[in-house]
Amino acid sequence: MTDVNKEQVFAQVKDALVELFEIDAADIVPEAHLYQDLDLDSIDAVDLVVHLQNVTGKKIKPAEFSTVRTVEDVVDAVAELLKEA
Structure with a gap:
Protein backbone atom coordinates (compact mmCIF):
# COMPACT_ATOMS: atom_id res chain seq x y z
CA MET A 1 0.00 0.00 0.00
CA THR A 2 1.40 3.36 -0.98
CA ASP A 3 1.48 6.18 1.49
CA VAL A 4 -1.73 8.17 1.57
CA ASN A 5 -1.36 11.57 -0.05
CA LYS A 6 -2.89 14.11 2.33
CA ASP A 15 -14.66 19.16 -3.08
CA ALA A 16 -17.19 17.46 -0.81
CA LEU A 17 -17.66 20.59 1.32
CA VAL A 18 -18.14 22.76 -1.78
CA GLU A 19 -20.47 20.27 -3.47
CA LEU A 20 -22.57 19.27 -0.45
CA PHE A 21 -22.78 22.55 1.47
CA GLU A 22 -21.97 25.24 -1.12
CA ILE A 23 -19.11 26.53 1.00
CA ASP A 24 -16.75 28.94 -0.75
CA ALA A 25 -13.62 26.98 -1.65
CA ALA A 26 -11.47 29.88 -0.43
CA ASP A 27 -12.86 29.36 3.10
CA ILE A 28 -11.83 25.72 3.21
CA VAL A 29 -8.37 25.69 4.73
CA PRO A 30 -6.89 22.99 6.99
CA GLU A 31 -7.32 25.08 10.15
CA ALA A 32 -10.95 26.04 9.42
CA ASP A 37 -15.96 28.79 10.53
CA LEU A 38 -17.86 26.73 7.97
CA ASP A 39 -21.26 26.80 9.71
CA LEU A 40 -21.78 23.05 9.55
CA ASP A 41 -24.07 21.37 12.06
CA SER A 42 -24.20 17.77 13.29
CA ILE A 43 -26.50 16.73 10.43
CA ASP A 44 -24.02 18.21 7.94
CA ALA A 45 -21.22 16.28 9.63
CA VAL A 46 -23.17 13.03 9.16
CA GLU A 64 -13.73 8.12 14.82
CA PHE A 65 -15.35 11.38 13.77
CA SER A 66 -16.50 12.51 17.22
CA THR A 67 -13.21 14.34 17.85
CA VAL A 68 -13.09 16.02 14.44
CA ARG A 69 -13.21 19.80 14.72
CA THR A 70 -11.27 21.19 11.76
CA VAL A 71 -10.88 20.42 8.07
CA GLU A 72 -7.41 19.06 8.87
CA ASP A 73 -8.93 16.68 11.44
CA VAL A 74 -11.21 15.31 8.71
CA VAL A 75 -8.24 14.89 6.34
CA ASP A 76 -6.23 13.10 9.05
CA ALA A 77 -9.13 10.78 9.90
CA VAL A 78 -9.72 9.86 6.25
CA ALA A 79 -5.99 9.39 5.63
CA GLU A 80 -5.81 7.00 8.61
CA LEU A 81 -8.74 5.01 7.23
CA LEU A 82 -7.10 4.74 3.84
CA LYS A 83 -3.83 3.52 5.40
CA GLU A 84 -5.72 0.59 6.91
CA ALA A 85 -6.53 -0.78 3.45
Whole structure:
Protein backbone atom coordinates (compact mmCIF):
# COMPACT_ATOMS: atom_id res chain seq x y z
CA MET A 1 0.00 0.00 0.00
CA THR A 2 1.40 3.36 -0.98
CA ASP A 3 1.48 6.18 1.49
CA VAL A 4 -1.73 8.17 1.57
CA ASN A 5 -1.36 11.57 -0.05
CA LYS A 6 -2.89 14.11 2.33
CA GLU A 7 -3.11 16.71 -0.44
CA GLN A 8 -5.33 14.36 -2.43
CA VAL A 9 -7.45 13.66 0.66
CA PHE A 10 -7.70 17.39 1.36
CA ALA A 11 -8.81 17.98 -2.26
CA GLN A 12 -11.55 15.35 -1.87
CA VAL A 13 -12.73 16.78 1.44
CA LYS A 14 -12.70 20.30 -0.02
CA ASP A 15 -14.66 19.16 -3.08
CA ALA A 16 -17.19 17.46 -0.81
CA LEU A 17 -17.66 20.59 1.32
CA VAL A 18 -18.14 22.76 -1.78
CA GLU A 19 -20.47 20.27 -3.47
CA LEU A 20 -22.57 19.27 -0.45
CA PHE A 21 -22.78 22.55 1.47
CA GLU A 22 -21.97 25.24 -1.12
CA ILE A 23 -19.11 26.53 1.00
CA ASP A 24 -16.75 28.94 -0.75
CA ALA A 25 -13.62 26.98 -1.65
CA ALA A 26 -11.47 29.88 -0.43
CA ASP A 27 -12.86 29.36 3.10
CA ILE A 28 -11.83 25.72 3.21
CA VAL A 29 -8.37 25.69 4.73
CA PRO A 30 -6.89 22.99 6.99
CA GLU A 31 -7.32 25.08 10.15
CA ALA A 32 -10.95 26.04 9.42
CA HIS A 33 -13.33 24.81 12.13
CA LEU A 34 -16.23 22.85 10.70
CA TYR A 35 -18.84 24.25 13.07
CA GLN A 36 -17.67 27.80 13.80
CA ASP A 37 -15.96 28.79 10.53
CA LEU A 38 -17.86 26.73 7.97
CA ASP A 39 -21.26 26.80 9.71
CA LEU A 40 -21.78 23.05 9.55
CA ASP A 41 -24.07 21.37 12.06
CA SER A 42 -24.20 17.77 13.29
CA ILE A 43 -26.50 16.73 10.43
CA ASP A 44 -24.02 18.21 7.94
CA ALA A 45 -21.22 16.28 9.63
CA VAL A 46 -23.17 13.03 9.16
CA ASP A 47 -23.75 13.90 5.49
CA LEU A 48 -20.02 14.54 5.10
CA VAL A 49 -19.17 11.19 6.70
CA VAL A 50 -21.62 9.36 4.41
CA HIS A 51 -20.16 11.12 1.37
CA LEU A 52 -16.58 10.27 2.40
CA GLN A 53 -17.58 6.64 2.98
CA ASN A 54 -18.93 6.53 -0.58
CA VAL A 55 -15.80 8.16 -2.00
CA THR A 56 -13.32 6.00 -0.07
CA GLY A 57 -15.28 2.77 0.10
CA LYS A 58 -14.39 2.63 3.81
CA LYS A 59 -16.72 2.33 6.76
CA ILE A 60 -16.28 5.33 9.04
CA LYS A 61 -17.30 4.77 12.64
CA PRO A 62 -19.06 7.75 14.25
CA ALA A 63 -16.64 7.50 17.19
CA GLU A 64 -13.73 8.12 14.82
CA PHE A 65 -15.35 11.38 13.77
CA SER A 66 -16.50 12.51 17.22
CA THR A 67 -13.21 14.34 17.85
CA VAL A 68 -13.09 16.02 14.44
CA ARG A 69 -13.21 19.80 14.72
CA THR A 70 -11.27 21.19 11.76
CA VAL A 71 -10.88 20.42 8.07
CA GLU A 72 -7.41 19.06 8.87
CA ASP A 73 -8.93 16.68 11.44
CA VAL A 74 -11.21 15.31 8.71
CA VAL A 75 -8.24 14.89 6.34
CA ASP A 76 -6.23 13.10 9.05
CA ALA A 77 -9.13 10.78 9.90
CA VAL A 78 -9.72 9.86 6.25
CA ALA A 79 -5.99 9.39 5.63
CA GLU A 80 -5.81 7.00 8.61
CA LEU A 81 -8.74 5.01 7.23
CA LEU A 82 -7.10 4.74 3.84
CA LYS A 83 -3.83 3.52 5.40
CA GLU A 84 -5.72 0.59 6.91
CA ALA A 85 -6.53 -0.78 3.45
